[in-house]
Amino acid sequence: MKNEMPLALHIPEPKFRPGDHPDFSDMRLPAAGAAPRPDTHANARDTHPLVYDLIRVLDEAGQAVGPWNPKLDPETLKRGLRYMVLTRIYDDRMQRAQRQGKTSFYMTCTGEEAIGVAQAMALDRADMCFPTYRQQGLLIARDWSLVDMMCQIYSNSRDRLKGRQLPVMYSSKEAGFFSISGNLGTQFPQAVGWAMASAYKGDHRIAAAWIGDGSTSEGDFHHALTFAGVYRAPVILNIVNNQWAISSFQGFAGGELTTFAARAVGFGLPGLRVDGNDFLAVYAATEWAAERARANLGPTLIELFTYRASAHSTSDDPSRYRPADESKCWPLGDPVERLRRHLTALGAWTDAEHEALVEELTQSVRAANKEAESYGTLGTGPTVSASTMFEDVFKEMPPHLRRQRQQTGV
């Protein structure tokens, strides 16, 4: 039999390009409160309908509804709001610092603040996070010093990483924040190894890792799922689906064919797909997964469905590849505004209080920045001594590095 049909290749294409009017009305968005909440001790299979669903708690009116409502008290909610607002102001300040030439590079997490912040709050302070470059909210919600973060960005004399890392590639063991790698995805299986070690030692701490939708195509993503499942590592594996990997939409990572949460199914892991702009849903899902890990029930894969509202980085101009107003049309809204509306609906928050909060945090970020700049900025100094370049390659400096250090004359 002859096949008359010429074969054709499919090249994914996002729905909208610059100049198009973005219209997400055909997006299937399950109602808040509709997704069932299996017991944390449930079988992985019992979660599998949830990998295609979307766990949402906050409805359009700002009410918390359904079985996933974590029932947080207003004080905790206000703390969450505060960290999210702080993260946004911090991003804004640092982005401007880059524009002013005080550093080479910056990456904001605009539109994704609920992820870093809610997850940090749902985890224990001692749990170890293996983030990407877009979870600065983790450090902020762990009350890590903004000055310390800024000094890293400025590669200045107080940079704990001694000017070795690209700005935003923080590291703080003390804050439970693993050193960020520029090679995408590598942290995912490392988090599994850390979690395996914790289980091996009979520790109580669990690990959590984050990866972007684009980076799920990397082999390391699959290795992480294999090892996590095989050894039932106490780890939470988060995929931040913000729709875009620089200019490539999530279809190039296989997102046209299925959800990212559904990757859990083939590995036998429990999987949850969560509205990433819903502070309460993110909190609840993380809490669920953490409880499971702590009960020795192993890993959970979570897809956080969100939108990267600003540029990929300061080197990127998203209006070249997507409609400029696409983020405003994103049907799941802005995480900060949604939590604010919820607190207002609860009668626990007023516009005046919000304005005062923004003002207070703007001032504190400004003060932190002033202090950080007094320790130097990129190119204008002061910096740590260049001779530190030869330190930490090995625990003890070998003779050839000593000789090279002498040769530099620094």
Added chain:
Amino acid sequence: MPAMNMIQALRSAMDIMLERDPDVLVFGEDVGFFGGVFRCTEGLQQKYGKRRVFDSPIAEAGIVATAVGMGAYGLRPVVEIQFADYIYPATDQLISEAARLRYRSAGDFTAPLTVRAPYGGGIFGGQTHSQSPEAIFTHVAGLKTVIPSTPYDAKGLLIAAIEDDDPVMFFEPKRIYNGPFDGHHERPVTPWAKHPASDVPDGYYTIPLGQANVVRPGDAVTVLAYGTMVHVALAAAEDSGVDAEVIDLRTLNPLDLDTIVDSVKKTGRCVVVHEATRIGGFGGELSAVVQEHCFYHLEAPVQRVTGWDTPYPHAFEWEYFPGPKRVAEALRQAVEA
């Protein structure tokens, strides 16, 4: 002192470290129940339980990545890559992650893992079971690279590698796992039992990383070799009658520059031997180092005897392999120049 072959010596090293340090774990493909395809880990799971010695998925990147994470936690994982040829899937985790973790976190996080991998030819393993990838890793700042040539050294160096706080690539010359190699493949293989270097103490001892060993003193020419090639170099010295000083480097990075320089200054001549392909091989580094430090003492050009710049051909292993004939020829050329 008991006689051990290299496999037994390596096993003894892991046994001792598993015994001494609860933070030491051993894992990799088939290493648990079965004891590894070369049986290096045989009996260790029985002795220490499958919590400490276990099998892994066939995913070299996953093996190394999880070991990096374990190292960051504070454990000392010892992982086996079944053959050095299969280390390539894990190179990103080794080169970009393990090697740089201490540096990029300014000492906040470290990756004290040991990666064991049998390397080299001599067992008719074809292209995919015979390679020597050591030069790739010596080029990476932050990794140490160790290659033993005797059971005694293998045990002492492996213990030192496991105790080392940096990531160590530990390449095991599988041609001499069971016995030394006199370089003459037509002769029957002799077991390590009759070799003095197979006298291996039962207990704990270490050989510091970064110290070479002068295995044969001589005045006419210095031979720099490691792993299987140490035995080839010794055979070549015998066969040629050249009074060669043979240095077993033992650690390629950090390199024992002093021992090399002292010897070449004395002999005025140098031959470098390795099994890996020549272009970009570690022999280039050794030649450069000798030239930089001993130029005015040299009486002949530095010679390189290496594998050819082809993949390892299965049926022509002995034509590919730099045997004692080729090394002897280089020795003669060096002394006659």
